[in-house]
Amino acid sequence: MTYEFDGQIAVVREDDTTYSAELADGWVVGGGVNGGYLLSVIGNAIRHTLPDKPDPLVISAYYLSAAAPGPATVSVDVRRAGGSVSTVAADLRQGDAPRITALATYGDLGRLGDDVRTTAEEPVLPPPADCVPNTMAPPELRKIAKLMDRFDMRFHPAHMGWAVGEPSGNGELSAWFRLVDGREPDPISLLTVVDALPPVTFDLGMPGWAPTLELTAHVRARPAPGWLKVRHATRNMAGGMFEEDCEVWDSTGRLVAQSRQLARQPRMP
Amino acid sequence: MTYEFDGQIAVVREDDTTYSAELADGWVVGGGVNGGYLLSVIGNAIRHTLPDKPDPLVISAYYLSAAAPGPATVSVDVRRAGGSVSTVAADLRQGDAPRITALATYGDLGRLGDDVRTTAEEPVLPPPADCVPNTMAPPELRKIAKLMDRFDMRFHPAHMGWAVGEPSGNGELSAWFRLVDGREPDPISLLTVVDALPPVTFDLGMPGWAPTLELTAHVRARPAPGWLKVRHATRNMAGGMFEEDCEVWDSTGRLVAQSRQLARQPRMP
Numbered sequence: 349m350t351y352e353f354d355g356q357i358a359v360v361r362e363d364d365t366t367y368s369a370e371l372a373d374g375w376v377v378g379g380g381v382n383g384g385y386l387l388s389v390i391g392n393a394i395r396h397t398l399p400d401k402p403d404p405l406v407i408s409a410y411y412l413s414a415a416a417p418g419p420a421t422v423s424v425d426v427r428r429a430g431g432s433v434s435t436v437a438a439d440l441r442q443g444d445a446p447r448i449t450a451l452a453t454y455g456d457l458g459r460l461g462d463d464v465r466t467t468a469e470e471p472v473l474p475p476p477a478d479c480v481p482n483t484m485a486p487p488e489l490r491k492i493a494k495l496m497d498r499f500d501m502r503f504h505p506a507h508m509g510w511a512v513g514e515p516s517g518n519g520e521l522s523a524w525f526r527l528v529d530g531r532e533p534d535p536i537s538l539l540t541v542v543d544a545l546p547p548v549t550f551d552l553g554m555p556g557w558a559p560t561l562e563l564t565a566h567v568r569a570r571p572a573p574g575w576l577k578v579r580h581a582t583r584n585m586a587g588g589m590f591e592e593d594c595e596v597w598d599s600t601g602r603l604v605a606q607s608r609q610l611a612r613q614p615r616m617p
Numbered sequence: 618m619t620y621e622f623d624g625q626i627a628v629v630r631e632d633d634t635t636y637s638a639e640l641a642d643g644w645v646v647g648g649g650v651n652g653g654y655l656l657s658v659i660g661n662a663i664r665h666t667l668p669d670k671p672d673p674l675v676i677s678a679y680y681l682s683a684a685a686p687g688p689a690t691v692s693v694d695v696r697r698a699g700g701s702v703s704t705v706a707a708d709l710r711q712g713d714a715p716r717i718t719a720l721a722t723y724g725d726l727g728r729l730g731d732d733v734r735t736t737a738e739e740p741v742l743p744p745p746a747d748c749v750p751n752t753m754a755p756p757e758l759r760k761i762a763k764l765m766d767r768f769d770m771r772f773h774p775a776h777m778g779w780a781v782g783e784p785s786g787n788g789e790l791s792a793w794f795r796l797v798d799g800r801e802p803d804p805i806s807l808l809t810v811v812d813a814l815p816p817v818t819f820d821l822g823m824p825g826w827a828p829t830l831e832l833t834a835h836v837r838a839r840p841a842p843g844w845l846k847v848r849h850a851t852r853n854m855a856g857g858m859f860e861e862d863c864e865v866w867d868s869t870g871r872l873v874a875q876s877r878q879l880a881r882q883p884r885m886p
Contacts, residue, residue, distance in 0.1 A: 453831060460856030464854075552734070564831070564833045585732075587730055587731070608877055610675045
């Protein structure tokens with residue numbers, strides 16, 4: 349069986365350094381294609397380039413222009429091939445238009461030691477059935493955010509005041525997450541998960557799209573099957589920009605990914 | 618008057634895209650040259666390439682091999698020249714050996730709005746005179762960490778248990794910081810500041826050098842003159858790696874820089 353998500357992030361090898369992809373219409377949000385999904389497409393092309401180092405350990409993406417559904421190419425340039433880790437540069441383009449330029453270091457998460465001394469605390473969420481599903485979003489929102497049909501997301505009710513005009517002002521969102529097609533999470537899909545929630549600025553009373561300038565994700569372990577917990581927070585909104593930190597925890601309670609992005613603050617309506 | 622630091626990060630334009638630099642012996646630590654200092658050298662070369670966008674907003678560096686004091690070149694490739702921000706790729710090499718590959722987005726911090734809605738809390742430190750100065754480090758440590766002579770750092774006494782064999786286990790370090798030559802901080806020197814403290818793993822009872830795989834820094838405002846406060850923390854040590862978050866606050870109490878790095882855990886002695 350082939351999952352929808354695997355088809356959507358599929359790449360075809362064109363030559364030693366170039367892959368072609370078809371950016372899926374289903375990941376459109378606002379005026380472009382979701383940045384996390386694009387990161388999974390790039391991450392998949394890099395994985396094909398480094399067969400003995402299948403996992404992103406860290407990837408940094410700089411967003412240059414909004415992508416549109418349709419054909420794209422990903423070029424991958426190996427900058428250092430090492431014993432345990434390799435570093436590459438990767439560029440996603442549509443025609444001549446550069447969309448994303450990225451750097452990444454890959455390795456094999458299965459070969460790392462099993463020591464865990466994490467002091468971060470797993471988010472506490474009510475059971476999925478007691479959370480607010482993304483399917484409750486109003487039709488007009490789902491029309492401009494088609495990506496919402498790609499996943500099953502259950503928001504912490506305490507972080508959903510913005511949906512009824514009462515944002516908490518804390519700058520925090522958390523939710524259960526899984527892909528709607530039933531595909532289990534892996535290090536490549538985690539690159540989508542870190543940028544799938546609405547901007548944390550919703551919780552500050554600032555609805556609207558928050559364009560990402562840069563996003564860096566650390567993938568720290570292969571996630572176990574099942575629901576993921578995702579938590580977004582910002583601590584520094586200033587000068588028209590904000591940082592958004594994301595943590596992803598797997599069903600065993602392990603912190604499997606951390607990301608931080610720098611984004612432009614949404615313009616107030 | 619020319620400050621020592623400005624001489625050490627100086628670059629000379631060789632052609633449209635290439636700058637030469639002389640990596641200073643004074644920034645050696647362990648088996649290489651300090652990664653934060655190298656980031657300031659790269660940051661300075663990018664600044665020369667983008668005269669109307671003098672400030673790093675975000676820079677991501679991937680460390681490929683240890684640098685040695687002596688000649689280096691920095692090549693800068695503009696990936697997108699925009700109205701308010703431009704994105705570049707930059708590479709630092711010594712001879713044929715790639716040392717660091719980086720991406721960065723620059724702009725003009727002086728032209729950003731003055732709204733500040735930061736919820737992060739400024740670190741509380743005793744006055745500098747009541748903190749532990751780096752000059753108290755044992756001579757054998759200062760010999761392998763020459764960089765310690767480049768700054769005046771005053772550590773929070775509560776985070777210094779590791780110096781007497783009693784690390785707190787919290788994974789936190791904080792200190793006052795200024796360059797020893799009296800040069801006031803600016804966005805380029807902040808790139809050094811975010812990687813100047815000892816690894817936060819010292820506070821976890823793990824002395825030793827922690828090689829950086831990747832470091833991304835956000836510079837959010839031009840710092841005011843005077844002492845900086847620097848805080849390092851880690852929340853996710855696992856699989857032989859850890860993330861290290863750094864915050865830099867200026868003398869007016871503004872959060873001027875945030876960074877996160879992924880580093881390899883020091884080998885236990």
